[in-house]
Amino acid sequence: MEIDKAIRESDDRRLKTKYNNAIYVIQRALALYSIEEVAFSFNGGKDSTVLLHLLRAGYYLYKSGQDHSTCDPDDCEITFPIRVIYFESPSAFPEINSFTYDTATSFKLQMDIIRLDLKAGLEALLKAMPIRAIFLGVRIGDPTAVGQEQFSPSSAGWPPFMRVNPILDWSYRDIWAFLLTCKVRYCSLYDQGYTSIGSIHDTVPNALLSIGNANNVEEKFKPAYLLPDGRLERAGRIKNFSSRPLSAISNGLKSEDGHRKCTLTASVIAVGDEILFGTVEDRLALTLCRKLHSIGLAVSQFAVTKSDVDSVAEEVERQKSRNDMVFIYGGVGPLHSDVTVAGVAKAFGVRMAPDEEFEEYLRHLIGEKCTGDRNEMAQLPEGITELLHHEQLLVPLIKCQNVIILTATNVAEMDQEWDCLIEFMRSDSLLVAAEPFISKRLATTLSDVEAAHPLSEICIEFPDLYIGGYRESRKGPLVVTFEGKDQERINAAVEALCKKFQPGSFSEVN
Numbered sequence: 310m311e312i313d314k315a316i317r318e319s320d321d322r323r324l325k326t327k328y329n330n331a332i333y334v335i336q337r338a339l340a341l342y343s344i345e346e347v348a349f350s351f352n353g354g355k356d357s358t359v360l361l362h363l364l365r366a367g368y369y370l371y372k373s374g375q376d377h378s379t380c381d382p383d384d385c386e387i388t389f390p391i392r393v394i395y396f397e398s399p400s401a402f403p404e405i406n407s408f409t410y411d412t413a414t415s416f417k418l419q420m421d422i423i424r425l426d427l428k429a430g431l432e433a434l435l436k437a438m439p440i441r442a443i444f445l446g447v448r449i450g451d452p453t454a455v456g457q458e459q460f461s462p463s464s465a466g467w468p469p470f471m472r473v474n475p476i477l478d479w480s481y482r483d484i485w486a487f488l489l490t491c492k493v494r495y496c497s498l499y500d501q502g503y504t505s506i507g508s509i510h511d512t513v514p515n516a517l518l519s520i521g522n523a524n525n526v527e528e529k530f531k532p533a534y535l536l537p538d539g540r541l542e543r544a545g546r547i548k549n550f551s552s553r554p555l556s557a558i559s560n561g562l563k564s565e566d567g568h569r570k571c572t573l574t575a576s577v578i579a580v581g582d583e584i585l586f587g588t589v590e591d592r593l594a595l596t597l598c599r600k601l602h603s604i605g606l607a608v609s610q611f612a613v614t615k616s617d618v619d620s621v622a623e624e625v626e627r628q629k630s631r632n633d634m635v636f637i638y639g640g641v642g643p644l645h646s647d648v649t650v651a652g653v654a655k656a657f658g659v660r661m662a663p664d665e666e667f668e669e670y671l672r673h674l675i676g677e678k679c680t681g682d683r684n685e686m687a688q689l690p691e692g693i694t695e696l697l698h699h700e701q702l703l704v705p706l707i708k709c710q711n712v713i714i715l716t717a718t719n720v721a722e723m724d725q726e727w728d729c730l731i732e733f734m735r736s737d738s739l740l741v742a743a744e745p746f747i748s749k750r751l752a753t754t755l756s757d758v759e760a761a762h763p764l765s766e767i768c769i770e771f772p773d774l775y776i777g778g779y780r781e782s783r784k785g786p787l788v789v790t791f792e793g794k795d796q797e798r799i800n801a802a803v804e805a806l807c808k809k810f811q812p813g814s815f816s817e818v819n
């Protein structure tokens with residue numbers, strides 16, 4: 310088998326280790342699932358090209374191991390029985406399409422071309438075939454790899470199947486070492502400076518490979534395998550973040566327009582299975598909501614999510630685009646359940662990458678215990694992270710665009726982080742004009758039924774105020790609350806409400 314032979318004959322020890330691990334994962338999958346139950350998701354990209362050849366080798370080695378005799382290499386090479394699926398999109402590069410089709414012909418792949426969107430296509434496929442596991446060329450540096458392992462069930466909202474990622478731990482360099490060592494064909498775009506290929510709308514050659522366009526001729530690029538730093542593989546992908554950065558928020562806060570100030574919103578996300586199980590009581594939400602309110606930010610939502618990357622990512626993605634700021638706590642640290650930072654990375658569609666500055670802080674904090682090859686805690690969302698350092702804090706706060714990750718685990722720690730955060734925002738003139746809310750509370754012995762209609766009229770008359778009501782017990786007094794940024798408006802609303810009832814029906818409470 311030519312792939313296995315090429316790797317065995319190579320003296321690249323790192324590549325051999327990666328190859329052996331990938332083959333092991335493939336063989337495990339082939340032992341767990343029948344051949345009809347597996348499929349390979351192939352799209353002509355470099356990672357899936359590597360995986361194609363690994364699967365060919367893995368299948369050959371699996372078969373020869375199973376038969377206790379060497380499988381006839383010709384047989385195994387001619388019949389590659391794993392079903393291949395290609396989601397063809399109208400925005401795919403023509404070079405990718407032609408390479409994918411040519412490869413399918415050369416290796417006699419049974420390839421299904423699916424022209425539906427990914428989810429719908431997978432749903433239809435899984436209905437029609439007994440497929441239970443899909444091989445993917447996902448690597449740890451890909452934004453979509455966050456939280457995945459070599460065997461990862463598909464995420465919530467996707468049809469159920471096992472994602473098998475044999476090259477999850479491969480680096481950009483490993484990919485090129487494999488393709489060049491095995492001398493296999495790859496898509497021609499990689500020789501024209503493309504280093505990671507998405508759609509024609511979001512992919513250009515990697516500027517780091519440019520050799521310029523002297524004499525006004527077309528700009529030329531070096532081939533992808535010459536990219537010196539694999540972390541910059543996606544530099545040719547055009548980013549499209551939907552969220553607003555904090556600078557946009559600061560403009561909002563400085564606005565002279567009172568209404569705009571009122572509409573600034575924040576949302577709070579707590580991460581922790583234990584909160585959902587009811588095992589621990591979450592006191593931080595109360596503290597944080599109170600603090601946010603005290604500086605004039607309207608808290609639009611408080612959510613609790615499970616300790617898993619996808620749940621965190623979904624919630625952050627939803628909240629970051631709807632709110633000016635998002636505050637998230639819980640699930641920060643080195644434990645398996647500490648998935649918050651990875652979830653934030655996934656929400657922004659960026660990968661986790663080692664952050665030297667953060668690692669330095671951790672080294673001071675934990676000393677030698679964290680100086681291993683891979684300090685997971687020192688990985689932060691790439692390209693969007695700002696560390697907010699304050700002398701009172703042992704470890705800086707992490708800000709990813711408009712998402713602030715708090716590490717507090719109790720109220721005292723939250724108080725301290727909050728004080729630092731406020732100082733930071735003030736020194737950066739972010740909060741200069743954020744007017745605090747003014748509130749008034751009136752207690753009454755009127756029943757809910759008596760109060761309901763007149764109160765709803767007041768709400769219509771004063772849409773710029775938050776007017777609410779609550780009671781601490783069914784029999785006790787009803788408390789009506791008025792929140793807003795304009796004292797006169799609050800006084801007017803209070804007066805208007807009192808006028809609708811007998812004098813003395815309401816008394817102000819603190």
Ligand SMILES: Cc1cc2nc3c(=O)[nH]c(=O)nc-3n(C[C@H](O)[C@H](O)[C@H](O)COP(=O)(O)O)c2cc1C
Nearest residue numbers: 350396427431443445453462463464467472507508
């Ligand atoms: C076979 C297959 C299975 C996938 N399963 C999932 C999944 O379970 N969860 C998920 O969030 N995305 C899933 N995706 C989507 C990918 O993570 C990714 O969003 C998609 O391939 C587009 O990648 P791009 O934005 O880099 O082009 C799947 C994609 C494919 C092809």
Ligand SMILES: Nc1ncnc2c1ncn2[C@@H]1O[C@H](COP(=O)(O)OP(=O)(O)OP(=O)(O)O)[C@@H](O)[C@H]1O
Nearest residue numbers: 350351352354355356357395396445446447505506
């Ligand atoms: N349109 C598609 N059809 C089938 N599989 C796909 C498709 N898009 C992505 N995949 C699967 O997801 C994997 C990861 O995609 P990704 O774009 O990161 O890698 P790639 O396309 O193989 O290489 P590159 O990083 O150079 O684009 C692919 O290797 C493939 O298994």
Ligand SMILES: [Mg+2]
Nearest residue numbers: 354505506507
């Ligand atoms: Mg790709």
